Amino acid sequence: MADVNPIGDLSKTDQYLRDELYCIADAKLVLAGWYMLVLQNGRSIADFTSICAMMQGQYGHARAIYQHLGRFGVTREETEWTRGAKDIRSPKLLDRPPQSWPDFIATIFLAEHAISTQLSAYKTNPADRTLARLADKVLKESRFHLSYSVGWIKTLRKDPASTVDEDGRRRLVDALDWWGDSDQPDILFTSGYRSAPDSELRDCFLKAVGATFDVPDGIASPARSWQRSIRRNGSPGIPENLFEKIRFKNRELAMP
Amino acid sequence: MKKVIDRRLELGGDKPEFYEVFARRNSAEPLTHIGSIEAPNEELAEARAWFVYDHHSWREMCIVPLSAIVTITERGSKSKVKVV
Numbered sequence: 153m154a155d156v157n158p159i160g161d162l163s164k165t166d167q168y169l170r171d172e173l174y175c176i177a178d179a180k181l182v183l184a185g186w187y188m189l190v191l192q193n194g195r196s197i198a199d200f201t202s203i204c205a206m207m208q209g210q211y212g213h214a215r216a217i218y219q220h221l222g223r224f225g226v227t228r229e230e231t232e233w234t235r236g237a238k239d240i241r242s243p244k245l246l247d248r249p250p251q252s253w254p255d256f257i258a259t260i261f262l263a264e265h266a267i268s269t270q271l272s273a274y275k276t277n278p279a280d281r282t283l284a285r286l287a288d289k290v291l292k293e294s295r296f297h298l299s300y301s302v303g304w305i306k307t308l309r310k311d312p313a314s315t316v317d318e319d320g321r322r323r324l325v326d327a328l329d330w331w332g333d334s335d336q337p338d339i340l341f342t343s344g345y346r347s348a349p350d351s352e353l354r355d356c357f358l359k360a361v362g363a364t365f366d367v368p369d370g371i372a373s374p375a376r377s378w379q380r381s382i383r384r385n386g387s388p389g390i391p392e393n394l395f396e397k398i399r400f401k402n403r404e405l406a407m408p
Numbered sequence: 409m410k411k412v413i414d415r416r417l418e419l420g421g422d423k424p425e426f427y428e429v430f431a432r433r434n435s436a437e438p439l440t441h442i443g444s445i446e447a448p449n450e451e452l453a454e455a456r457a458w459f460v461y462d463h464h465s466w467r468e469m470c471i472v473p474l475s476a477i478v479t480i481t482e483r484g485s486k487s488k489v490k491v492v
Contacts, residue, residue, distance in 0.1 A: 195413055195418050196446065198445055198446065198447070198456040198459075198460050199456070201456070201459050201460050202455055202456050202459040202460070204459075205459035205462065206459070296454070296455045296458045296459065297455070299451045299452070299454045299455040299458075300451070300452065300455035300456075302451045303447065303448075303449050303450070303451030303452030303453070303454070303455060304452065306448075306449050306451065306452075307418055307448045307449060307452065311414065
């Protein structure tokens with residue numbers, strides 16, 4: 153597959169690292185958009201405050217990781233202003249907007265876990281201490297995002313008619329698309345940038361999710377056409393209608 | 409998404425459940441009562457307390473269910489822990 157953002161003179165490992173960080177940052181950008189879109193569905197002022205804080209947190213993390221991509225020659229203009237729907241590398245899990253409050257809660261639980269699991273493998277990265285510190289800080293802040301979703305799942309389960317478990321099971325299949333094809337070479341692990349291979353991180357994710365949702369035995373996401381550079385099957389990019397909702401609207405006001 | 413609030417489920421039943429929030433900015437400061445938060449369970453209380461009382465980068469924060477507090481001077485009355 154052709155690079156979404158070709159930048160010459162990068163080693164193969166640096167290209168892989170740039171791609172993976174792009175995927176993580178874009179996941180946070182789209183997740184921030186989700187929080188923004190559902191903000192008014194908060195249940196109380198404390199809930200509005202929490203959703204606002206999580207939105208701000210995700211935007212802040214995305215911005216910090218985009219800034220780190222400068223190491224690979226990626227500019228702020230590219231990350232924030234000039235990319236289109238086809239260039240966004242967020243997980244398939246976030247393509248479909250939330251269908252209900254329980255669906256929203258189940259999805260943010262899975263998305264927060266998926267992103268944190270992947271980022272946790274950079275926490276002890278000796279090759280890039282800045283990235284390791286950034287990962288550590290992001291993970292500490294994300295802990296409260298997980299508490300929020302777990303608290304809501306427990307609350308919703310008190311209602312026997314709640315769809316939260318069904319929503320979680322359905323969304324889990326899409327969430328696993330992020331770890332796609334474990335047969336592909338994992339250069340970031342073998343070169344020491346990540347402390348665990350993708351296959352192990354996928355297992356960690358399933359174990360963490362299994363503490364809250366029932367994970368069916370042998371659940372698998374078909375490899376089909378998984379591409380490591382975008383961490384998803386199929387064509388690159390997110391749906392145009394989702395991009396329209398989350399995109400930066402007034403580029404001309406922000407461009408220097 | 410249509411917002412439908414089930415007060416019994418989402419706000420912790422017919423009577424709201426409160427957690428008292430205590431924090432300190434550094435290890436030299438005493439743990440101080442900084443406010444309270446309404447939540448139906450510990451996890452949501454933890455998240456809401458962290459996000460609502462974020463005016464300092466706290467060194468330590470903890471929550472206590474209001475129902476766990478034993479009143480001494482106000483025994484028998486309906487008095488709650490007061491936010492200063």
